Amino acid sequence: MEAQEKTVINKETPAKREFMTPGRTNKEDRINFVKYWANYVKTHSDKEWSSQQNIVIDSQMMQLPD
């Protein structure tokens, strides 16, 4: 019982999710993602979006020093 209450107390309220509209074509889907991501950049801290973006960038820059 105690453990269950603890779980409830520690549970974070999930943020309201934003959804991306799928595109009918590859081109439209890419454009929709660019818009979706730009909105993410606008609504989240620089540290938050850049840490995700860096996974994309750094994975293609393996030869570079940290």
Next chain:
Amino acid sequence: MEYNVDKREIKLDRELSKLDKLVIRFLDILKKYTDYVIISGYVSIILGRTRATEDVDLFIKKMDYETFLKFYEELVKNGFWCINAESPKDIFSFLENKMAVRFSLENTSAPNFELKFPKRQVDLDTFDDFLTIIMPENKIKISSLERQIAFKRFYLKSYKDKEDALHLEETFRGQIDYDKVNKLKEIVKDIED
């Protein structure tokens, strides 16, 4: 990220990528010798676009050979090489002949820094139409968002370039001067290489 249109500054507190760190390392050397403005893809990338790049494009202000030689020697001392030629005279001659030259870390080809002297008046104007990205420990000069959007939408025009422009337009919606974009469109749409 906070864009102050009047001050022409963007405050950015991002985690630096490996690419950002390399750019800062290169600029720390370059700015001792000449003025620069970063143009094209990296502008969108540092401002959040989710893609990597093989090159970072920069306009650099013209310098004489003596200054270039010192710049080149410091680059070499710090582990960079030129992928177009080894002789500084040859490299400088490419620049003087309106060609771009590329520097990368020794024994690599990418990512690289593509440097060029301004070729046309619209290129030269970039030095009067730049923004400063202010990060906690570094500043970087980039061309204005309107200039980026105009060049990418109406001159370069690939899907990648149009998506780069879209990223800037969406991220800075309400802060883009579209009269300026349209004026630049009229200039860049007729550029022939």
